[in-house]
Each structure stands twice: as C-alpha cells, then as structure tokens.
Amino acid sequence: MLFETKSLHLLEEAVNKMQEGFVDLPDFEAEIDVDKLRAVMLDLAERLQNNYPYQHPLYAGQMLKPPHSIARLAYMLTLWVNPNNHALDGGKETSNLEKEAVANIAAMFGFKQHLGHLSAGGTMANLEALWVAGSLHPGKIIVASEQAHYTHSRISAVLGLEFAKVAASNTGRMDMTALEERLIEGNVGTVVVTAGTTSTGSVDSLKDVLKLREKYQFRIHVDAAYGGYFILANNLDPAVAETYALIKEADSVVIDPHKHGYQPYGCGCVLFKDPAVGALYKHDSPYTYFSSAELHLGEISLECSRPGASAAALWATQQMFPLERGGQFATNIEKCRNAALQMYDKLKSISQCDSKPDSDFDSRSKSESKTKSKIGGVGFFLPLKPDLDILIYAPKPGANSQAQVDTGVSQMVKASEVSALSRRVFNCAAAKDLHLALATLPSSLLEEHMQVEWDQDSVTVLRSCFIKHEHIDWIDRIVEILLQATEQAKLELSPTAAEAK
Numbered sequence: 001m002l003f004e005t006k007s008l009h010l011l012e013e014a015v016n017k018m019q020e021g022f023v024d025l026p027d028f029e030a031e032i033d034v035d036k037l038r039a040v041m042l043d044l045a046e047r048l049q050n051n052y053p054y055q056h057p058l059y060a061g062q063m064l065k066p067p068h069s070i071a072r073l074a075y076m077l078t079l080w081v082n083p084n085n086h087a088l089d090g091g092k093e094t095s096n097l098e099k100e101a102v103a104n105i106a107a108m109f110g111f112k113q114h115l116g117h118l119s120a121g122g123t124m125a126n127l128e129a130l131w132v133a134g135s136l137h138p139g140k141i142i143v144a145s146e147q148a149h150y151t152h153s154r155i156s157a158v159l160g161l162e163f164a165k166v167a168a169s170n171t172g173r174m175d176m177t178a179l180e181e182r183l184i185e186g187n188v189g190t191v192v193v194t195a196g197t198t199s200t201g202s203v204d205s206l207k208d209v210l211k212l213r214e215k216y217q218f219r220i221h222v223d224a225a226y227g228g229y230f231i232l233a234n235n236l237d238p239a240v241a242e243t244y245a246l247i248k249e250a251d252s253v254v255i256d257p258h259k260h261g262y263q264p265y266g267c268g269c270v271l272f273k274d275p276a277v278g279a280l281y282k283h284d285s286p287y288t289y290f291s292s293a294e295l296h297l298g299e300i301s302l303e304c305s306r307p308g309a310s311a312a313a314l315w316a317t318q319q320m321f322p323l324e325r326g327g328q329f330a331t332n333i334e335k336c337r338n339a340a341l342q343m344y345d346k347l348k349s350i351s352q353c354d355s356k357p358d359s360d361f362d363s364r365s366k367s368e369s370k371t372k373s374k375i376g377g378v379g380f381f382l383p384l385k386p387d388l389d390i391l392i393y394a395p396k397p398g399a400n401s402q403a404q405v406d407t408g409v410s411q412m413v414k415a416s417e418v419s420a421l422s423r424r425v426f427n428c429a430a431a432k433d434l435h436l437a438l439a440t441l442p443s444s445l446l447e448e449h450m451q452v453e454w455d456q457d458s459v460t461v462l463r464s465c466f467i468k469h470e471h472i473d474w475i476d477r478i479v480e481i482l483l484q485a486t487e488q489a490k491l492e493l494s495p496t497a498a499e500a501k
C-alpha cells in the first residue's frame, strides 16, 4: 500500500505563491532547527505506523477515512498563516471561504436562506442546534430515536434540557407510533430526525415526522452528520430519497464534512433555516470584531477560536468536487451505497446457498465443502438492507455449536452464540488484514429478522461502513477474507477445538 505523495510538491509551490502576497514586508524568517525537526518527524512517522490502515479499502469498519489530497494540501497550506475564524481580525479571507463553503452546503440541502457555520465536529454542531432549540422552547423536551447518536442525550444534559428516547422499529428507523405516543404525552419542543444512524445507517422518515409536526407543533432538527451528503445520490430507495428531499423543511440540520466530505477531523457544520436565530448568539466580546462591521463568524457561533484552515480545506475541496448531482463527488457517494448493497447481496446469496443440501454446493470448492461438513457451512444473518452505505451482518453459528452438541439435538442458535462468533470473526478478519467493526443492537430491533433464541436482550453483530468509494472494487476480496475468517472463527469456537485444547 502506498500513501499518496504525488501531490506533495504542490504544497511547496503553493506556499511560494502565497508568500508573494507578503513580499513588501521587511525580511523576517522564523528560525528552525531542521535536524531536530527531522529526528522528531521520523520518530512520529514510526509511531504513526501503529494505526489501522484507514486509507485502505480493506479497512471496512468504522466511519473513518483519510481526507482527500486537496483537503490535506489546502489545510497544510493554510497552516503557514493559521487563521482563526472567530473574527475577521484573525481570519480575514478564511472567513469568506467559510461563508462560501457553508452557503454551498445550504444550497445542497435546498435552503433558500440560512444561518450557519463550521464547527469542531458533529457533536458541537448538534449542541448548537439543540441549544437554539432549547433557547426557543425553554423547559420543553428533546426527543430522538433510541438509535440516534448517543451524544444527543448527553448534549441535552449539558444544556439542562430534558431528553426522551423513542423506540426504533425493525427497520432501524424511528418508530412513528412510539413517537406519536410520546407527542401525545405532551411538552415536546424538538424532535431529532437522524438521516443515517451511526450503527446501521438507517434514515428516519422525515415525511412522517413533518405530518406529526402539523398536529403537535415542534421543532425538527435533522442529524445528518453521517448521511448528509447522500442527498446527492441517485441510487437511494424512494422512501430514503424522500427524507433527503424534505430536509429543507426542517428547522436545523447538521452535516459532518469530516465524515463523507473528504475533510480532516475538526470539520462539522450546523445550518439553521431561519437566520433570525442569530440573535440568540448575541454577546459582547471586548477583544474582537474591530476590523470590520461585516459579520464576524464568532458572532454566530458558540465556539470562540476555530481553524480557518478547516474552512480553506472545505472550500478547496468543494472547488474540486462541486456538490452537485451527477458530479464526481455524487458518483463517489453512490459507489459507497453500491458497495454496501453488493456486500449485502453477496452474503445473502452465500447464505441462501448455505441453507440448501450439500449436493447444491457445486459452485463451491472442495475445500469449502469439506469445511462445511466440519463447521456447518458459512451463512449470515442480514437483518437490514442498507439505507445508505453501512451494513450489519452476523455469522450464523454452525450445527456444531455448543448448545447442539450438549443436547445432541439440532436447535435454534442463541443470541449469545451469535455475539461470541461475531467477536471472534472480527479478530480473525483483522489478523488477515480485513478490518471490520462491531455493533451491539437491541433484540427489539432485530428479533423479527433473526431466528435465534434471545437468551440476552441484545446481540453483537459485525458492521461495515463503506465510506470510501474505492470499497466497491474490493467487495469480492472482502467477502473472500470474511468467509475465511468466519470458517476459522467457527473452528476455533467449535467444542471439538475446545476439547483439543
């Protein structure tokens, strides 16, 4: 695997170009001990080898990917200046870049007017949205699905707002009956709609929430930290596409350019539909806002110092990859979903094959069928067809599982056995350079999809975020390693293997 370094020389070229703007100043150059710098940098490079290979398509676990070269270069270039986008005093041009970049995102969501800015990440952006919600509806409750990001309840606690969870249905999306029951109880100020849950990438139905808003009146905040950019995709199921098309009807929305938007960490974004909420931010900073009567971003942001480099990187990325349907950025987002769908289809067909008698296994290699007889074949539970590009799947324990050996009778596998096997596959796959993630989900969400004995109220499954468009070319390889890892994990967990120890 190679890191992209072909573009590195452009950094020096751009630094030199930027320098031309400051040639009239008297000579001054910061001192630097290059030998010491080199020693520390090489030490650091060695330390950084101790990372999972996030940049490689075989890292198919958490929602992690390195920034695009354009974002990395633009960020580094701006660090020579290190502007602070709190005020125009500290981040003169990068404040303009931020306003332009944020306006592009607002246009992507179809907001006719907006107020918004970048933030440290999705959590800070959601905090601002809920702070505004709480300021406008003091004493009222924030409601979100049990599958919403865990920080919503914590943010509400920080803000001193009451928070209530409603159940998710067996689709992974917010259960609308449960939501309406909570609304009938009363005092709900804001409903958080998640467009792409962290565990399963499920997209709550905004259409249904909007219908309920007509009846019960509340604010709607859309947490699209993960899934926001899927608004540009042309390959979503109609119900999911409908939610995206309706985001412009929400009061606020959060998106994380540092997830699907090619940015380094430290780049979230919050948008409000009504610019008048800016009045809530009013404060008197005695130190800043002297250079211009124009809007200083610190006047509409809870955070004080914010990196101008982040704005520069996002702006530059949007120049290279405009946020438009059918463009390269949108095509890449579509590839991510296609990767998840391909993996889903492949595992499904393997699992259907697996439930047929051995004679149907013509397409399998001899060694595969031999392994099947030892460990009971390789099949997967696939509880949810992905709404976006996150897939959950769990290996089915084979006929030799402990419970079946104990009783000598073929019986339903247990949720605890599925969980143990998922964890073992996670480790075996990592040893083969395939990096997956795990998710623990409640039985209420999965029981209709998984024929298991629920000896515990949750199950741990495997989870892959296909956040890099390059995954699409690696699905066959990923499945191949997954099957090997699953066979190995089953052998390791089989009672015969335990006896042999």
Ligand SMILES: Cc1ncc(COP(=O)(O)O)c(C=O)c1O
Pocket: 063, 120, 121, 122, 123, 124, 126, 149, 151, 194, 196, 197, 198, 223, 224, 225, 226, 256, 268
């Ligand atoms: C749906 C959702 N909301 C909020 C967050 C929090 O964002 P951040 O990690 O940028 O603070 C995440 C992070 O995974 C997320 O998936």
